[in-house]
Amino acid sequence: MSFTWSMLQKLLGYTRGEVDWVLGLFLVVLGVIRVVQIVLRDRKLPPGPWGVPFLGYLPFVKTPPHLLFQKMARKYGPTFSFRFGSHLIVVLSDYRTIRNAFRRECFSGRPENEISQIIEGFGLINSDGKLWKGQRKFLHEKLRNFGMRLMGQGREQLEARIMVEVDEFLNTMLINRGTPVNLSQFLTVNISNVICSLLMSVRFSRDDARFKKFTALIEEGFRLCTSTGSTNFIPSLKYLPEIKEINGKIQQNRAEMASFFREIVEEHKATFDPSNIRDVVDSYILEIETAKAEGRDEFLFEGKDPDRQIYQILGDMYSAGMETVKTAMSWAVLYMLHYPEVLENVQKELDQVVGRERLPTLDDMPNLPYTEATVLEVLRRACIVPLGTTHSTTKEVILDGYVIPKNTQVMPSLYAVSMDEELWEDPEEFNPSRFLNASGAVEKPDFWMPFGAGRRMCLGDTLAKQELYLFFTSLVHCFHLKQVEGTVLPDLVGQAAVTICPGEYELIAIPRNDDTSSSKKTGNGGDCAVVNSSALSVKSQALLSSCPLLERRNAGQH
Numbered sequence: 001m002s003f004t005w006s007m008l009q010k011l012l013g014y015t016r017g018e019v020d021w022v023l024g025l026f027l028v029v030l031g032v033i034r035v036v037q038i039v040l041r042d043r044k045l046p047p048g049p050w051g052v053p054f055l056g057y058l059p060f061v062k063t064p065p066h067l068l069f070q071k072m073a074r075k076y077g078p079t080f081s082f083r084f085g086s087h088l089i090v091v092l093s094d095y096r097t098i099r100n101a102f103r104r105e106c107f108s109g110r111p112e113n114e115i116s117q118i119i120e121g122f123g124l125i126n127s128d129g130k131l132w133k134g135q136r137k138f139l140h141e142k143l144r145n146f147g148m149r150l151m152g153q154g155r156e157q158l159e160a161r162i163m164v165e166v167d168e169f170l171n172t173m174l175i176n177r178g179t180p181v182n183l184s185q186f187l188t189v190n191i192s193n194v195i196c197s198l199l200m201s202v203r204f205s206r207d208d209a210r211f212k213k214f215t216a217l218i219e220e221g222f223r224l225c226t227s228t229g230s231t232n233f234i235p236s237l238k239y240l241p242e243i244k245e246i247n248g249k250i251q252q253n254r255a256e257m258a259s260f261f262r263e264i265v266e267e268h269k270a271t272f273d274p275s276n277i278r279d280v281v282d283s284y285i286l287e288i289e290t291a292k293a294e295g296r297d298e299f300l301f302e303g304k305d306p307d308r309q310i311y312q313i314l315g316d317m318y319s320a321g322m323e324t325v326k327t328a329m330s331w332a333v334l335y336m337l338h339y340p341e342v343l344e345n346v347q348k349e350l351d352q353v354v355g356r357e358r359l360p361t362l363d364d365m366p367n368l369p370y371t372e373a374t375v376l377e378v379l380r381r382a383c384i385v386p387l388g389t390t391h392s393t394t395k396e397v398i399l400d401g402y403v404i405p406k407n408t409q410v411m412p413s414l415y416a417v418s419m420d421e422e423l424w425e426d427p428e429e430f431n432p433s434r435f436l437n438a439s440g441a442v443e444k445p446d447f448w449m450p451f452g453a454g455r456r457m458c459l460g461d462t463l464a465k466q467e468l469y470l471f472f473t474s475l476v477h478c479f480h481l482k483q484v485e486g487t488v489l490p491d492l493v494g495q496a497a498v499t500i501c502p503g504e505y506e507l508i509a510i511p512r513n514d515d516t517s518s519s520k521k522t523g524n525g526g527d528c529a530v531v532n533s534s535a536l537s538v539k540s541q542a543l544l545s546s547c548p549l550l551e552r553r554n555a556g557q558h
């Protein structure tokens with residue numbers, strides 16, 4: 001150091017004190033220029049709090065982020081910004097702004113972070129650009145072919161698939177009638193089976209060791225990724241030994257998931273018949289073959305390993321489509337226990353429209369406005385995915401007069417929208433009638449958006465709505481639902497992570513036909529004409545026998 005000083009002194013012909021002074025001034029000027037640059041740049045950003053150097057606003061996050069962001073929107077306005085570590089975050093809380101922004105391609109990127117580096121751009125949820133666009137279009141089209149559509153041909157195919165699981169779920173409830181049950185545990189296998197059968201023609205039984213392993217891996221994956229969330233904002237944390245260890249476990253967890261999916265894909269390849277496309281895996285195998293034959297495999301996967309892409313798609317669709325629907329169902333039942341008068345109204349409507357001899361179908365939905373409104377209200381009030389997914393800007397953009405730089409993380413505060421007092425009267429209140437107009441028909445406003453909006457809106461919203469409707473209506477049509485005496489129900493605030501889940505609870509289900517004279521004996525020794533609907537069994541059997549993969553696992557060979 002002293003060598004540098006003396007060199008400088010000699011070179012410039014100044015004294016030591018003068019060099020110190022000039023250098024000091026130079027550093028101050030640099031500092032001032034940087035501050036002015038930041039102020040000028042940030043002046044065009046949406047307003048927001050400052051935070052502290054290096055960590056930004058992270059140390060101030062003491063409440064669940066969706067609640068904090070709702071408060072911040074009241075203080076800074078519906079579009080605000082702050083820094084988490086080195087990342088600039090913009091939160092949108094106004095439904096018009098969310099819709100306007102997310103319909104633009106420049107808001108459809110995904111942030112670069114630890115997880116995206118591990119995933120390496122595979123799959124759908126964490127990919128972006130041309131690859132994401134191609135995958136989303138392809139999956140959207142294939143899922144529609146498998147009946148994921150609101151109207152028209154093919155819808156009954158998906159309905160039959162869901163009803164196979166509803167049937168089994170109701171029978172499990174029947175076996176356990178009159179005793180306290182944890183609904184969420186019973187739902188896991190049947191909701192998993194809907195998405196697994198659609199994706200890869202796999203159905204598990206509750207006690208299947210592979211199912212237990214599979215769900216344990218998914219749950220562990222979620223937990224591990226959440227525990228390293230801070231590295232997404234402060235990347236240097238990844239060098240800490242604990243974080244290194246967790247990242248190693250994430251890699252190991254992913255390798256085990258990949259070997260599970262590899263087995264499924266190899267089995268599909270061995271039994272593949274292009275004239276009988278059974279599921280999403282078959283659709284991919286066919287598309288890859290065709291693309292290769294036509295020399296356009298580059299277009300489909302941008303040169304990436306096609307099998308790895310299928311594994312990631314299966315993992316993405318399963319993790320996005322299983323926990324969310326199960327959580328929505330658990331909320332729906334918890335709301336019914338908190339609001340028994342709503343449950344009674346739903347049951348009355350079902351009795352009048354559907355009758356006591358069969359289960360509700362999708363075709364009944366237009367004639368069940370109060371029931372449909374109840375499902376809409378559960379999705380609004382529970383707001384299962386409170387902050388949607390994090391988007392990223394692919395270039396500098398102007399939104400509502402603000403300049404948002406490239407690579408800014410943009411979060412939709414769906415929770416703030418569903419609890420906005422200017423949009424909803426008494427938003428805290430659970431009130432299905434808010435979705436009914438003066439003539440009693442369902443009216444769904446533009447600001448009902450539990451599935452997000454725009455280009456990256458939920459890909460499974462139709463399936464989710466149909467599953468929720470069929471599981472929920474079938475359950476309440478067949479059973480009285482009661483709180484277990486001497487227990488306290490969980491509150492309606494829930495526990496927040498990526499999704500908001502209700503606390504654990506048990507309930508007692510009593511078959512509704514127990515108290516009518518039209519009871520029939522079921523194979524399980526319970527009394528419930530509706531659960532024993534023979535029309536349902538015919539549909540379910542037809543679906544099961546149409547696909548040997550489904551039939552085999554159902555017969556318990558795995």
Ligand code: HEM
Nearest residue numbers: 125320321324328385388389451452456457458459460464
């Ligand atoms: C009640 C159930 C569900 C809710 C509340 C829900 C909600 C959401 C939300 C809010 C987003 C993010 C939208 C955004 O940030 O712009 C999303 C994305 C997504 N959802 Fe769902 N979802 C549900 C069920 C499902 C199901 C059943 C599937 C699959 C079959 C699914 C597949 C996806 C996928 C793949 C994405 C990411 C789309 C992309 O990145 O392009 N979701 N969902």
